[in-house]
Amino acid sequence: MMMxxxxxxxxxxxxxxxxxxxxxxxxxxxxxxxxxxLPRLKFYSRLTDRQLRHGLTAMIQHHLxxxxxxxxxxxxxYESNPHAAYYLVRSGKILNLVEDRLGEYxxxxxxxxxxxxxxxxxxxxxxxxxxxxxxxxxxxxxxDNEELQxxxxxxxxxxxxxxxxxxxxxxxxxxxxxxKALASHGYLMRVRDAHFQSPGDNLLEAQRTVSSRxxxxxxxxxxxxxxxxxxxxxxxxxxxxxxxxxxxxxxGLPRGIKRKFGHNFNGLENGVGEHQMTHEEIHWPExxxxxxxxxxxxxxxxxVNYEKLDVALRxxxxxxxxxxxxxxxxxxxxxxxxxxxxxxxxRCRDTDEIPREREEGExxxxxxxxxxxxxxxxPCLDLSGAFAPLESSSQSVNRGGKRPLENGVNxxxxxxxxxxxxxxxxxxxxxxxxxxxQPPHNLTSCVELYGVPKWRxxxxxxxxxxxxxxxxxxxxxxxxxxxxxxxxxxxxxxKLDEKRLQEISLLPFKDLRQTLASMQSGGxxxxxxxxxxxxxxxxxxxxxxxxxxxxxxxxxxxDTYKAMSRTLQRIKVExxxxxxxxxxxxxxxxxxxxxxxxxxxxxxLLQRWKDKEALLLAEVARLDDMVAVFRDY
Amino acid sequence: xSRFSKGKRLPGAEFTWDADPGGVPDTAPTPLYPAYTVPWTxxxxxxxxxxxxxxxxxxxxDQEGPHYSVLDxxxxxxxxxxxxxxxxxxxxxxPSYAGRYQKKRRTLPHIDxxxxxxxxxxxxxxxxxxxxxxxxxxxxxxxDGYKPMAGGAGMKRGFEDDEDxxxxxxxxxxxxxxxxxxxxxxxxxxxxxxxxxxxxxxxENDFEDDEDEMGGDYNAEQYFDxxxxxxxxxxxxxxxxxxxx
Numbered sequence: 047m048m049m050x051x052x053x054x055x056x057x058x059x060x061x062x063x064x065x066x067x068x069x070x071x072x073x074x075x076x077x078x079x080x081x082x083x084l085p086r087l088k089f090y091s092r093l094t095d096r097q098l099r100h101g102l103t104a105m106i107q108h109h110l111x112x113x114x115x116x117x118x119x120x121x122x123x124y125e126s127n128p129h130a131a132y133y134l135v136r137s138g139k140i141l142n143l144v145e146d147r148l149g150e151y152x153x154x155x156x157x158x159x160x161x162x163x164x165x166x167x168x169x170x171x172x173x174x175x176x177x178x179x180x181x182x183x184x185x186x187x188x189x190d191n192e193e194l195q196x197x198x199x200x201x202x203x204x205x206x207x208x209x210x211x212x213x214x215x216x217x218x219x220x221x222x223x224x225x226k227a228l229a230s231h232g233y234l235m236r237v238r239d240a241h242f243q244s245p246g247d248n249l250l251e252a253q254r255t256v257s258s259r260x261x262x263x264x265x266x267x268x269x270x271x272x273x274x275x276x277x278x279x280x281x282x283x284x285x286x287x288x289x290x291x292x293x294x295x296x297x298g299l300p301r302g303i304k305r306k307f308g309h310n311f312n313g314l315e316n317g318v319g320e321h322q323m324t325h326e327e328i329h330w331p332e333x334x335x336x337x338x339x340x341x342x343x344x345x346x347x348x349x350v351n352y353e354k355l356d357v358a359l360r361x362x363x364x365x366x367x368x369x370x371x372x373x374x375x376x377x378x379x380x381x382x383x384x385x386x387x388x389x390x391x392x393r394c395r396d397t398d399e400i401p402r403e404r405e406e407g408e409x410x411x412x413x414x415x416x417x418x419x420x421x422x423x424x425p426c427l428d429l430s431g432a433f434a435p436l437e438s439s440s441q442s443v444n445r446g447g448k449r450p451l452e453n454g455v456n457x458x459x460x461x462x463x464x465x466x467x468x469x470x471x472x473x474x475x476x477x478x479x480x481x482x483x484q485p486p487h488n489l490t491s492c493v494e495l496y497g498v499p500k501w502r503x504x505x506x507x508x509x510x511x512x513x514x515x516x517x518x519x520x521x522x523x524x525x526x527x528x529x530x531x532x533x534x535x536x537x538x539x540x541k542l543d544e545k546r547l548q549e550i551s552l553l554p555f556k557d558l559r560q561t562l563a564s565m566q567s568g569g570x571x572x573x574x575x576x577x578x579x580x581x582x583x584x585x586x587x588x589x590x591x592x593x594x595x596x597x598x599x600x601x602x603x604x605d606t607y608k609a610m611s612r613t614l615q616r617i618k619v620e621x622x623x624x625x626x627x628x629x630x631x632x633x634x635x636x637x638x639x640x641x642x643x644x645x646x647x648x649x650x651l652l653q654r655w656k657d658k659e660a661l662l663l664a665e666v667a668r669l670d671d672m673v674a675v676f677r678d679y
Numbered sequence: 680x681s682r683f684s685k686g687k688r689l690p691g692a693e694f695t696w697d698a699d700p701g702g703v704p705d706t707a708p709t710p711l712y713p714a715y716t717v718p719w720t721x722x723x724x725x726x727x728x729x730x731x732x733x734x735x736x737x738x739x740x741d742q743e744g745p746h747y748s749v750l751d752x753x754x755x756x757x758x759x760x761x762x763x764x765x766x767x768x769x770x771x772x773x774p775s776y777a778g779r780y781q782k783k784r785r786t787l788p789h790i791d792x793x794x795x796x797x798x799x800x801x802x803x804x805x806x807x808x809x810x811x812x813x814x815x816x817x818x819x820x821x822x823d824g825y826k827p828m829a830g831g832a833g834m835k836r837g838f839e840d841d842e843d844x845x846x847x848x849x850x851x852x853x854x855x856x857x858x859x860x861x862x863x864x865x866x867x868x869x870x871x872x873x874x875x876x877x878x879x880x881x882x883e884n885d886f887e888d889d890e891d892e893m894g895g896d897y898n899a900e901q902y903f904d905x906x907x908x909x910x911x912x913x914x915x916x917x918x919x920x921x922x923x924x
Contacts, residue, residue: 104788138734
């Protein structure tokens, strides 16, 4: 895969940061010379044979290198995998997401899988750090841990264990339940042989296989081409298909969802606790009969499914977008809708590249009705507080009058209220989703199926919207609000000459010209000359301004890669300045006993260094958000 | 004199800078350090802080893991004239007692299919790396009915590699023998000659590896080696001394 200079630089820095210089050297060599056999690689990289063999083995383990053994000459060729290298930077986000959704133990399992590259379930089970539920290094508040454990326990393995008391030490970790939860969410996938070959090789191999088949050869002309194309697609799909979520879903929902019920309202244990139980029983019959912690297929080899995690991260991004101009309750409802959508979405888009502006059709997700969403919403969540009291029907007046008082946290009231408010809550959920479907973002859209309103999301349009918002944010911060107005006009109207642009945007000529000139030098807008005669005299030429979001996106993406790699280099420089001190803190006797061995000033220095590094890493993470918007969503 | 006594202003006085204090004439040089608002990053939100912590934890695990490996550990016993030797730090680079607590860096990823945290599943690796994972594996013995391909394909390979070798040599000449290994081309020849030669080649390779491994450690023999080299310089110094006397 050809990549730009800065992207390669970034990947190399990431690999170096995680795995050291040897990997980085092999990676850059492969990146520079594309695919190489071992002797060639040895020649170009100037490494010893042993270094190369060990390095390549370890890199294949981490999926940083693809290989392909040709059947014709029996040579093995190696190729770099920049995709996997880039995703090293997203590991923090991925782990945080998993922790949010499935609890701390699941995050630890995930981290182990990230660390191992790929691994069989049976091997993973034997890892010492995954044996107990409590982390080996206590890093959280005790109370928080307790809550998490309780949560996991009641979600996953209540009936299997005879002792009902919550003794965290004696409890073996719900390893299989967690693995199943991760797999059924789609965050893990099965490792197939084809995953070790680059996508291009897979395609070529499939082509070769298909075209050598006798029944294909018998076909002629256009028909043959069509059959070959579809067969190739099918073969590639069969070879790389690795989804685990479908077979592990229960009633179309993944297992072990971490419920938010009762988290915020600790005072409501009596009423809501009961309610929560019944809810779980309704929705989770499989959990009830203890079949959950049965071991997974032990020979199964799993790895992290980055495609699916991108979907989850994208949904989180849309929820923050919703939070910006909708009440928190609405954002919560939206979050639940997106969860349901996520279970049925396997990747962010079907095409490899982001299609060009205005050439992309909308793809709608599966429609989901409000009742299913309601099942996931925290019953204590006040859905009605965001709306003005209704005055149309008599019942609504009644409820409307009462509503502002109702949001007091009052357990038994809620409990008794629940039955009667069933359909009403559905109506409220619909109202919230209706609110989200409004412009400017159109976060949802409604379809009526058999008279029931169902909700769906048009991700392609929303992803485009995200890109535009990101660009506008950037333009505004660089060139001010005049520029943003000009850009919006140009985007809406297409190519315009200066006079027309001025008329539409209602800006003084001076401002307009200044902004346009500075934006042109920044590469955001461009000028097209249309000569009226063959001489191309400037007086007889029409100059048209235009704004091409695709072009701007790709150049910004490159800038972002560059900024990321500069930030990582900065961390290296800052580290180099404190090298001796940091080496001291990393000594095997000092590490873990910092308070004991370091002086007060040194501790302070260490803390300052950690804060500084955190700031820079967070900056990289923010830039990575932009990369995700421009490249992945 | 008389021209200026009438209270008229000096010629050119209308262009004086006093009229517009702080104003800069059109021809003035552009300021070297224009006013610039330094952008500040936002403070980390709690979510970001958690993400960073996760990232750092994961990175630290990778760094502590058996696959983290650096290229050259600079040491006093490195080969003469190499970068490692030149960059050797004489002040802190010498091995000392406290050095045993220092973090040690591998120069080679540690591949241990049984003991380490990693599990190597053979079928996911190319055949030519199997011996790296499991040293007991013999490439010429068939496993699971799989026979290494030989015969007709060999011809093609031989031809290709001859070409490669030639290439190597010419390039090496151009690079003026800068390569870190002398037997580069020869080894390749061996590797490519015959399947049977592979074992011998492995032994050869092992020997070479020993050398490499020693490179990381303190090497008493080379200590005096270095001394030999210095001797020449000393000689010159002595000569100078004689002259003075």
